[in-house]
Amino acid sequence: MMIRLLGPVELERADQTRPVRPPQAALALAALAWEAGRVVPVETLLARIWGERIPSGARNTLYTLITHLRRDVLGDDGDVLHRTGGYLLDVDESAVDLARFRHLAERAAAAEDPGPPLSEALALWRGDPLTGLPGEWAERARRRLCDERKEIVLRWARTVTAGDPAAAVAALSPLAEDYPLDELVAAALIEALHAWGRTAEALACFAGVRRTLAEELGVEPGTALRRVHRMLLRDGETAEPERPVPAQLPGHLECFVGRKAELDRLAATAAVCVISGPPGVGKSSLALHWAHQHRDDFPGGQLHAHLGTLDPADGSAVLPRFLGALGVAETRIPSGVEAQVGLYRSLLAGRRVLVMLDDARGADQVAPLLATAPGCLTMITSRTELPSLSVTAGASLLHLDVLSGQDAHRLLAARVGETRLAADPEAAELIIDRCGRLPLALSIVAARMVRRADLPLAGIAADLERAETDLEPFADTDPAIDLRVVFGRSYRDLPDEAARLFRRLGRQAGPDLPLRAVASLAALPVERTRKLIDHLDRANLVELSSLSALSPHSRLGLHDLLRAYAAEQARATDSRTVRRAATRRLLDYYVHSACAASAACYPHRERVKPDRRARGVTVERFAGRAEALRWYAAESVALPAMVAEAAEAGLDRHAWHLAWGFAEFMQRTGPWEEILRVQAVALDAATRLGDRVAQACCHSGLARAGAKLGHDQEAVAHFDRAIELHRDLDEPVLEAHLHLGLTVPVSRVRPGEELGHALRALELFQQGGDAIGEARALNNAGWWRAQIGEYGQALADCTHAQRLLADLGYAQGEGHAWDSIAYVLDAMGDHARAVTCYERAAELFKECGDPYPAAETLVRLGRTHAAAGNTAAALDAWERAAQCYDALGDTKAQAVRARRAALSDPAQG
Structure with a gap:
């Protein structure tokens, strides 16, 4: 067993470590372990746990804490013994890392070679001692232990400076930041830099410390600093040994096209730049193209790492490779991450180096790899947004979208030749459209076109027609260019609930969905849906048409190919029952919202009562006519697909209710051909239901649209059939509306009947009140x-x-x-x-x-x-x-x- 105080208070058994909880128990254990094997008076324990203001009942609480330590924390490996006036932690001193740290420090003082025991002592540290423990005693103990560690680091650095100055610099650099006024630390760092051959940096370090002392304390450097300064001047500015210049950039892409505005922005970028965007949009290609264009601006070299397969919370695994590329022998690379980061940043100081971090999965992953020295640039590509880096590292953020239509054509032409595209320009544009102007999709199709030079473009375009629901045309044996694999890298990083919402969006009928429709799909409250949308937005898997996912007027869309991928994942993951329920909820949203919009826009129109909506459906509420009209205009685009989907799913009442809900708006705005298609599907659904009112409504819709198109014979036939249906229903007002609508087409088919229909409508309206x-x-x-x-x-x-x-x-x-x-x-x-x-x-x-x-x-x-x-x-x-x-x-x-x-x-x- 090991009680650890040099970091979080933890108990280690058999290579397994667990924290001591609650914080008061951790404080009690730390207060006893501080003096393991010696009696700690009760008053001292109370003061260490609660400070000067000890609450009433504290003694009883202390007894409870002691019992908890005996029974639940120490178990059979130790005990807390009651002694006159206090308590004693009955464990071997070697079982407390603090006691072992001090023992190793004493052993080093008597050893001929103090390096090994000092190294062992420093290895016991895992962060700030007593991490997170509150109170005055914990804070005083923390400061004291940090000072003790500083002395050990100084002693250790002096023992290794001659043989491994790089390791000494790595250990002393963070110490110098923590103790900017400690002249002994500064002197040790300057000596280590000089021993490493970096005398210019050593002189700069001396100048910086001298300036700090003057500004903060108003004093000149003391004996130790003056001594090392004289040594530097005596030895002169020795030329540094030649250091290797890494050149790790992958090969340059010859077929890169477009992105002029983005390249211009990168040319004026900050010391850290993040390029984000949806998968397959060409983030790495853009970064690599810019890097090759500007490689001469970074004579110190270029480092490159692909982070997509690494732990999103830790990119430190790359550090040893970067240090090796910068000239550090493997045997001299420090073991601890903190020391490696210090050495890495020391090596970059005074050099102009480009660090390219590709496919980063999180801000924490790139944090240890940022090149913070002046003149260096860290370029990061990521499928997710990394806004925190703009705050913590001053990063500039560049979001990449799909190519323009012109650039998409240029990319295809660069791969297969303009002559081949010009031979069938219509098919070429269809291919670009099916690829959604996504660079990776275009490149995959272009590679197939190159392999099959005999295949007509029209044949390739026809193969891509199924891309709306199937990504098979974009599959490849190489996972690097398989669209499913590329999309999957972003999908796999989503939290479960966000992934579930993403799958639901695969059945989206229109170009985008309003926020409440998305909430209905997910069967979640709007506020919870907003948070999940934020996850998808940061992962660049959705497109928001408003400035913020928190806006009540947000509209959520997916790139066509991402929607196909989402639909594939839904079919593979969710049962048919689950998918059908999501479809039902979305259609419920549209039916009930359309009824609300109709009431707001056309308050004098006859009402239709839809079925009760499913649980989890959130319906629009309109503040007035203008708001409802805007909703109609946005949602009518998806109406034909929604009505067709309702009919295919066997939801026939939804099909005709949807057609009715949008009918008045679309009759006033067109397009008439689309209305005919919608009402025809709705009529089939109403016929299957045997609902005569529904059939009459659909015949009326077909008649009114037909009349607008000049299809007078068909329009009159539909009006006649609707009137016939209504006669049996004893619905005078509904029949009256049909007579009114019939007057225009009947004037061209059966002239002379118009006034009769108008007067019959008048009679029926009067009859219906x-x-x-x-x-x-x-x-x-x-x-x-x-x-x-x-x-x-x-x-x-x-x-x-x-x-x-x-x-x-x-x-x-x-x-x-x-x-x-x-x-x-x-x-x-x-x-x-x-x-x-x-x-x-x-x-x-x-x-x-x-x-x-x-x-x-x-x-x-x-x-x-x-x-x-x-x-x-x-x-x-x-x-x-x-x-x-x-x-x-x-x-x-x-x-x-x-x-x-x-x-x-x-x-x-």
């Missing part, structure tokens, strides 16, 4: 009356509808009413009033965020201005209309601009 619907139907009837020349009744209907809608606060409907009024007035020849009404309609549509009807109104406004001879106003209205269509991605913008061009230059018409 829907005041807004009644006003809309009245406006619709007025519009169709105007089409058959009944202008007086049309104006009365539309004006009445506008007043009702204004009173009800339904701005979007009111906008349509003003548009109808303007149309009737224009037809009656009252162009001035028509212009005013059209402008009011456009204003309301703009306030509602409804660009499509705004565009149609502006087109009609332009016609009115043109008919009145106001060319400038007509051109302005049509340009505004074209901009609305542009925002929707609608090709009608071209027709509007053509009409505009014809008016501005009649010769073109």
Whole structure:
């Protein structure tokens, strides 16, 4: 057994060490072991444990601590004996490292060769003595022991300076930092530096100590320092022996392209630089390219180490290799890490050396390897962010992203030749897209293209189509360039909970996900999810679209290939039940959030009640219409994939609820072809459910989108089928909406029926007690009356509808009413009033965020201005209309601009 006090208070048995707990027990053991074999008075023990203010009941607590030491700490290896007035630790003195340290120091004083016992004494130290113990006695004991150790280090250094000055410098350098005013320590260090042949550094050390003494104490160096200074001057500045210049950089990459901005930043970097980014993004290539470009700036040499396979908490295993490269013989490399670090930094002093640390796994790993001397540079690449180094080492941080499209093309061309890419540029761009502009993926595919020069680019592009769900196209027998292996290095370092979240993200349908969707996927509270996102962000496995993972508006995305890897890991690790539950939670999030968004944006719309959401689902809560519209715009991108996934998973209610939740937003913004695809999938799901209401809703969605696309026959057929379904359901309001929608396509398929459908809608809305619907139907009837020349009744209907809608606060409907009024007035020849009404309609549509009807109104406004001879106003209205269509991605913008061009230059018409 060994009781250790020269570091943390621990007990060592059979090469196994365990700490003594709690701290009061450790203090009690230390207070007794300080005088092992001698009685320590109770008052002394109390003072050592509690200080001057000994609490009442301290004696009883002391008895409890003694019992704990006897029974739970010492066991059969020792005892605490009660003696008159105090207690005695009954162990052999050799069982206490402090006693052994002092015994070895005494033995060294009498030995002809004091080096071995002094070395053995110093080897007993494992850090600050009594580490972490509180109180005045522990602090005094700590200072005393540190002073004792200083004396032993000095004595030991004097014995080895002649034979191993490098080891002496390594031991004395940290001591000089701890005791900057101790002239004996400084003198010993100067002598060791001189003996090692580094006289210039010895002189610099003397000058520094002399300056410190003058500034801190106002005195000149004493006898010992003056003596070594005279010795230096007498011997002169002896030339240092030639030292080796390491050149450890791996070979230069000939095909490196792009990254000009990043290279420029590195050229102006600090003494420590960290390049981070997702796996495969080219961090090592960038660092290596820059290092070769600037190697002449570092005449002291270049050191290189790959840290990816080492313990992330300790990179000291590299130190012996670095010391050897810097000229230290293996037999002279100190055994302790602290001494090795001291020697390493001493060797770098006065030299310009580049240290490249590749694939670092943590800040602690690189800490002992940092080149801190002026003129040196430490360049670190890491798959994880290392922000602490910017604080502790003043590091500059450079985040690397995927290549630009142009640079990705250049990289591929550099490997396979521009001629081959030019032969099929469309396939070349598809390959770049499938590789996600990730340099490693591009390089893997380029190598295959070189091996198979006979294979058309279109064939390679086709092979890569499965990369969205399968990384097999990027597999290789060499693990260094196998994308799965490279991604796996980052994945394996994740905590279990973060790794589980990463796997969940593999089923992400859109380009990114909002924070609450991620929380729903993980079935975790938002705050906990944020912390896991931070892990993934630091590992560069996700992309955040906001400034901080803590932002409530954060959106989380994955590179396409990382998403494929996450999906593979989910299939390999998680059961089908677990994966299905995660899919259900994500779809629940979207269904319930879409219903909330619909209520915020379209409060007068009929409601659909979704199923109860699964446990762990967090739903969006919208502060207002604008916030809900932003959510719709961001999430609608993923709608087709989500509806399809719901149907494939057998979650048919989710499929049609999703289509319904987004229908109104997408009908107002397009794109219509996408709406047709979504509603068709939803209709199949509703049919499988046998849900007639759901089927009617989907037929209505298909009809409305078809009408926008001019598919009038199909649109009328879908409206007719929806009306037929609703007749059996006794849902007058829902049926009324269908009659309203039917009026436009039926006018082109069965002209003459429009007014009848508008009046039927009016009747049904009145029957269902829907005041807004009644006003809309009245406006619709007025519009169709105007089409058959009944202008007086049309104006009365539309004006009445506008007043009702204004009173009800339904701005979007009111906008349509003003548009109808303007149309009737224009037809009656009252162009001035028509212009005013059209402008009011456009204003309301703009306030509602409804660009499509705004565009149609502006087109009609332009016609009115043109008919009145106001060319400038007509051109302005049509340009505004074209901009609305542009925002929707609608090709009608071209027709509007053509009409505009014809008016501005009649010769073109």
